[in-house]
Amino acid sequence: MAKESLEQSNEQSFELQKIYHKKVTFDAPNTPAVFLDEWKPAVNVDLNTSANRISDTNYEVVLGVTCKVLATGTDTVLFTAYVEQAGVFEVDGYDEAGVMALMGSFCPAQLYPYARNHISNLASFGGFPQLLLAPVDFDALLEDAMEQAEDELL
Template sequence: MSDETNGTNEAENEQRGGSPIIVNVQYVKDQSFENPNAPQSLLAGNGAPKIDLQVDVQGRPLGDNVAEVQLSFRAEATQGDRTAFIAELVYCGVFTMAPLPADQQRALLLIEGPRLLFPFARQILADMTQQGGFPPLMLQPIDFVDLYRRQLMSAQGDDMAEPQGTA
């Protein structure tokens, strides 16, 4: 028997019974590597750099059940008081999601979207730092559920922090 179905494509089949999220495309939106103190920062004896990593996840709708997820990284490495390197990456994907209530769709997008994009972004950052003359930056897995919860709590805290009228 054939796998073909009456004119439906794979994405439609997955949405009906399978995956609630489909990757349509993924891409580098912005990438930057700075090595401001080279070649001194690359010489032996400087020790392993201390790395400060910032991660941000954003999502925006593009149409009905279609949205872009933007996964942003900024890694700043220092050796003593000098900058060894600054690596920045904005890696994105466009996703189609199953029809769900808006809050569930947002959670799905901002948890599963970055989870699917992360391995590719991690490899790009590792390659970028290695090509800059440093050991590859190997990021540990990120708990995107926790990151999403913290974003929600921060947004709720901002709502609560608005000035209240006095009686």
């Protein structure tokens, strides 16, 4: 019986509990004049993530996506859209490296399609053509961030 208890305590579990918006903003400071120009945007996308432990086994992960869209070759801002897409994830039985991989890559990858959809909707509802953001390799981003942090320590 004690053996079964030990085996159960070594099991890993991961479950998505909730997905929600934490913050959403849209700003189109130069409308309606920008609607008269030809649509040739330059899109700048910035991503950031954070993870906070909210209980023994629950973490909140927040993916922030900022899209600043400029008229090509100018400083004219067509619009800026910002979405903080968040989720609560239940994680149990993982070591520190496993939790870091989940929080830094897997969880943001689960949230990104929701954020990408909301950015596209914000652009459309703002009177602009649909904005389709490219897929993101969160594994590569996490690896780059870890290498950069390691370099800064040296």
